[in-house]
Amino acid sequence: MKQIQAKWLKGYVRIQVTGYYPELFFDLCVRNGVRVWSIRKINQTTCTGDVFLQDISLIRRLRKKTRYKLSFSKRIGAPFAFRRIGKKKPLLTALICSLILIIYLSNLIWNIEITGVRPEVQKKIQQTLSNEGIYRGRLKFLVDSPDQIQKKLLEEHPELLWVGVQPQGTSYHLEVVEKTQVPQQEVGKASNIIASKDGVIVDMYVEKGRPLVEINDFVRKGQTLVAGKLTAKEDEESEEQKNGSPPVAAKAEIYANTWYESNLSVPLETSYEVLTGEESNKYYLGISSLRIPIWGFFQKKYEDHQIETNKHSLQLFQWELPIYWIKEEIYQLEYVEEKRTVEQARQVGLHQAKEELQQMIGRDAKIIDQKILHESLENGKVNLHLYFTVEENIAKIQGILQGD
Amino acid sequence: MKKWQQHVNTWLTNHLKLPSDVLLELPRITTIGHFHAYVENHRGLMLFSDQEVRLKLVNGSLVIKGNDLVIKTLLPEEILIEGKISGIDFAPQS
Numbered sequence: 001m002k003q004i005q006a007k008w009l010k011g012y013v014r015i016q017v018t019g020y021y022p023e024l025f026f027d028l029c030v031r032n033g034v035r036v037w038s039i040r041k042i043n044q045t046t047c048t049g050d051v052f053l054q055d056i057s058l059i060r061r062l063r064k065k066t067r068y069k070l071s072f073s074k075r076i077g078a079p080f081a082f083r084r085i086g087k088k089k090p091l092l093t094a095l096i097c098s099l100i101l102i103i104y105l106s107n108l109i110w111n112i113e114i115t116g117v118r119p120e121v122q123k124k125i126q127q128t129l130s131n132e133g134i135y136r137g138r139l140k141f142l143v144d145s146p147d148q149i150q151k152k153l154l155e156e157h158p159e160l161l162w163v164g165v166q167p168q169g170t171s172y173h174l175e176v177v178e179k180t181q182v183p184q185q186e187v188g189k190a191s192n193i194i195a196s197k198d199g200v201i202v203d204m205y206v207e208k209g210r211p212l213v214e215i216n217d218f219v220r221k222g223q224t225l226v227a228g229k230l231t232a233k234e235d236e237e238s239e240e241q242k243n244g245s246p247p248v249a250a251k252a253e254i255y256a257n258t259w260y261e262s263n264l265s266v267p268l269e270t271s272y273e274v275l276t277g278e279e280s281n282k283y284y285l286g287i288s289s290l291r292i293p294i295w296g297f298f299q300k301k302y303e304d305h306q307i308e309t310n311k312h313s314l315q316l317f318q319w320e321l322p323i324y325w326i327k328e329e330i331y332q333l334e335y336v337e338e339k340r341t342v343e344q345a346r347q348v349g350l351h352q353a354k355e356e357l358q359q360m361i362g363r364d365a366k367i368i369d370q371k372i373l374h375e376s377l378e379n380g381k382v383n384l385h386l387y388f389t390v391e392e393n394i395a396k397i398q399g400i401l402q403g404d
Numbered sequence: 405m406k407k408w409q410q411h412v413n414t415w416l417t418n419h420l421k422l423p424s425d426v427l428l429e430l431p432r433i434t435t436i437g438h439f440h441a442y443v444e445n446h447r448g449l450m451l452f453s454d455q456e457v458r459l460k461l462v463n464g465s466l467v468i469k470g471n472d473l474v475i476k477t478l479l480p481e482e483i484l485i486e487g488k489i490s491g492i493d494f495a496p497q498s
């Protein structure tokens with residue numbers, strides 16, 4: 001049995017035919033390919049039936065050849081419904097406006113919450129954020145990704161240890177952890193200074209406490225360098241110590257030469273990629289998995305390139321609409337191949353090792369000497385065994401355990 | 405010639421068990437109780453009122469009688485009639 005489908009969607013009209021034997025008009029229609037349903041006879045000369053909206057013009061043409069009278073009594077279906085809504089212009093405009101407004105408002109930043117730090121730091125962070133374009137009433141669209149915000153905040157505020165940026169609907173939650181300043185040794189809390197590494201002392205500045213070592217002394221790791229107790233051991237039991245000078249917090253900077261060894265191998269042939277600085281941008285409008293290019297059609301295509309894609313999605317309340325604004329940054333890459341001589345490789349190795357060491361021991365320390373203990377060429381690589389002498393502060397505070 | 409073809413068709417339906425409505429161009433009428441009648445292979449509508457539907461056939465006509473008859477679907481070769489059907493008659497070619 002054939003069904004007539006999608007009646008409502010296509011829209012249909014109830015037509016009334018008047019004349020002698022009106023049903024024969026429907027028969028004529030059917031023979032010309034018009035689908036007709038719900039035919040009813042009202043009386044001897046009138047008959048009603050439903051036909052699709054799209055067939056109306058054909059029916060009109062057919063009627064001209066006959067003597068029937070045609071009238072339309074009902075219009076049902078989506079096309080008519082749309083037309084009716086379309087006629088109510090104010091309603092339609094209001095509907096569209098409100099939809100746009102809702103989408104617009106749910107893409108604004110309404111709230112920025114910073115937790116975990118003191119109010120003054122909060123204020124500073126807020127200032128940085130608004131300089132970066134993150135403030136109340138800003139479109140979320142134009143704001144960098146959370147990772148970038150995190151990075152920027154950490155760059156701007158060295159006193160922060162960690163920043164967690166979490167966009168939640170229309171608000172941003174920033175969880176901030178401040179670097180806890182190394183707690184100042186409380187005044188009066190007795191402490192010694194010990195060596196944190198083996199080394200030969202080259203310089204000492206003792207502010208408080210009684211130095212136990214001298215310049216050019218070799219000290220072992222853990223050895224006490226400056227004592228908090230001001231009196232020597234022999235006098236410990238004397239009355240004077242008990243009454244007068246209790247142990248103090250020793251404070252000193254002890255610079256010593258310390259030694260490091262490191263092994264590394266440097267290949268004689270290397271290849272690496274460099275960004276040439278040439279870049280082009282492309283913009284897309286994405287709808288679910290579809291990407292419609294909007295801008296940047298005729299740009300140079302780079303043979304080797306690196307693509308960075310930024311995706312901003314439109315939001316409605318807490319839901320993400322499957323509509324994206326995609327920005328593609330295409331950077332040109334260049335492969336560089338380099339061949340080194342053994343001498344160059346050695347220099348590179350030395351430089352690399354120095355950098356690594358400096359990173360490990362901190363910026364305050366100075367590398368004063370380096371030696372190549374062993375060097376060998378193997379499988380196109382130069383293996384180096386290096387030895388460094390470093391001048392650094394080896395002072396380390398250690399509390400004095402008060403005897404019970 | 406036409407008679408000969410008819411003979412062949414009758415023979416085919418009898419001996420090869422082919423559906424007779426297809427070969428002989430006869431109507432196939434399906435009724436559900438007394439309220440639905442579905443006629444295939446008709447050749448056009450001749451008359452319609454809420455009491456009676458008259459359909460053209462290849463050979464003669466088909467008369468469906470009843471009350472409150474409504475044509476639910478009308479297609480070039482198919483028709484679905486709804487209502488209280490009281491009788492289906494074949495009328496020979498007049």
